[in-house]
Amino acid sequence: MKERNKTLGEYIIEKQEEFKYSSGELSRIINAIRLAAKVVNYKVNKAGLVDIVGAAGEQNIQGEDQQKLDVYANEVFIQTLINREIVCGIASEENDDFITVHGKAGDDNNKYVVLMDPLDGSSNIDVNVSVGTIFSVYRRVTPVGTPVTLEDFLQPGDQQVAAGYVIYGTSTMLVYTTGHGVNGFTLNPAIGTFYLSHPNMQYSADGKIYSVNEGNYIHFPQGVKDYIKYCQMEEGDRPYTSRYIGSLVSDFHRNMIKGGVYIYPTSSKAPNGKLRLLYECNPMAFIAEQAGGKASDGYGRIMEIKPTELHQRVPFFCGSKNMVAKAEEFMAKYK
Ligand code: AHG
Numbered sequence: 417m418k419e420r421n422k423t424l425g426e427y428i429i430e431k432q433e434e435f436k437y438s439s440g441e442l443s444r445i446i447n448a449i450r451l452a453a454k455v456v457n458y459k460v461n462k463a464g465l466v467d468i469v470g471a472a473g474e475q476n477i478q479g480e481d482q483q484k485l486d487v488y489a490n491e492v493f494i495q496t497l498i499n500r501e502i503v504c505g506i507a508s509e510e511n512d513d514f515i516t517v518h519g520k521a522g523d524d525n526n527k528y529v530v531l532m533d534p535l536d537g538s539s540n541i542d543v544n545v546s547v548g549t550i551f552s553v554y555r556r557v558t559p560v561g562t563p564v565t566l567e568d569f570l571q572p573g574d575q576q577v578a579a580g581y582v583i584y585g586t587s588t589m590l591v592y593t594t595g596h597g598v599n600g601f602t603l604n605p606a607i608g609t610f611y612l613s614h615p616n617m618q619y620s621a622d623g624k625i626y627s628v629n630e631g632n633y634i635h636f637p638q639g640v641k642d643y644i645k646y647c648q649m650e651e652g653d654r655p656y657t658s659r660y661i662g663s664l665v666s667d668f669h670r671n672m673i674k675g676g677v678y679i680y681p682t683s684s685k686a687p688n689g690k691l692r693l694l695y696e697c698n699p700m701a702f703i704a705e706q707a708g709g710k711a712s713d714g715y716g717r718i719m720e721i722k723p724t725e726l727h728q729r730v731p732f733f734c735g736s737k738n739m740v741a742k743a744e745e746f747m748a749k750y751k
């Protein structure tokens with residue numbers, strides 16, 4: 417670690433004025449997420465030793481079996497935000513409905529909503545592979561002083577004021593953007609402090625990695641099948657390398673550092689794809705664009721989709737901009 421590295425705490429204070437509304441609330445939200453991330457990290461690191469691996473015995477609204485760590489991370493992030501009384505609402509992959517949060521005086525004066533995937537890649541917990549947390553922050557659209565409504569959550573991604581993820585990997589990192597580029601902070605577990613380790617993260621325009629669950633190939637749309645064959649063809653800098661962890665956060669993080677494209681398309685089994693627009697695709701799209709990358713549903717920009725429901729799913733093509741553009745070219749042939 418370089419001695420001169422800033423801590424995340426110092427960085428948040430320094431950047432507060434850069435944020436256009438500059439009331440300090442957004443900084444406090446990032447601070448709350450920083451704290452919750454450390455609590456979840458502590459638990460993830462002990463998984464296998466304490467009773468935190470395995471299924472919780474319930475299903476979430478999306479019909480997925482909840483893992484114990486899904487439930488735990490969900491509670492930690494929600495409680496940390498509620499206790500600080502800094503947001504007016506929270507929506508989570510693990511909750512059927514959004515949660516209304518009141519301000520310090522029992523009021524509805526808080527301005528921001530947080531949407532999150534508290535534990536991404538849950539199927540990887542039991543086998544000691546990296547998992548993550550994804551979050552997205554919007555300013556409410558309904559008047560301050562009135563209770564938060566569904567409308568405050570169903571905003572297109574281009575209205576996000578902040579988004580980020582935590583990756584609980586070989587090291588734990590918090591990566592986020594407030595619309596002024598992307599910065600990554602690595603946790604020093606000995607003292608529980610995040611340090612700025614990856615300033616101004618950038619996607620290279622081209623890359624050599626493609627990440628897609630090829631086991632579903634037979635069910636993919638023809639455009640995706642053709643793009644996969646293109647990736648495998650021997651020509652120029654191809655064939656590309658295939659890398660798929662099955663944790664969006666980990667696959668995205670690797671591709672942002674090394675250059676690559678992540679695809680979770682529609683399939684005959686999942687006609688809208690699998691990933692959730694509000695908790696997964698929009699925040700990752702915001703980070704991708706802020707890092708010079710691109711995020712699409714195969715035909716157009718993810719962040720321009722007007723959501724119609726909380727748990728909406730969309731196909732997702734995200735990564736190095738020329739690779740995503742190439743995949744779109746193949747998709748357009750069958751539109
Ligand atoms: P979550 O664990 O939050 O439900 O998300 C799982 C997602 C995502 O992390 C990953 O990229 C994808 O599911 C993997 O799905 P497949 O196993 O179908 O490839």
Ligand code: MN
Binds near residue numbers: 480509538
């Ligand atoms: Mn899930």
Ligand code: MN
Binds near residue numbers: 533535536537664
């Ligand atoms: Mn997820």
Ligand code: MN
Binds near residue numbers: 486533535537538
């Ligand atoms: Mn999840």
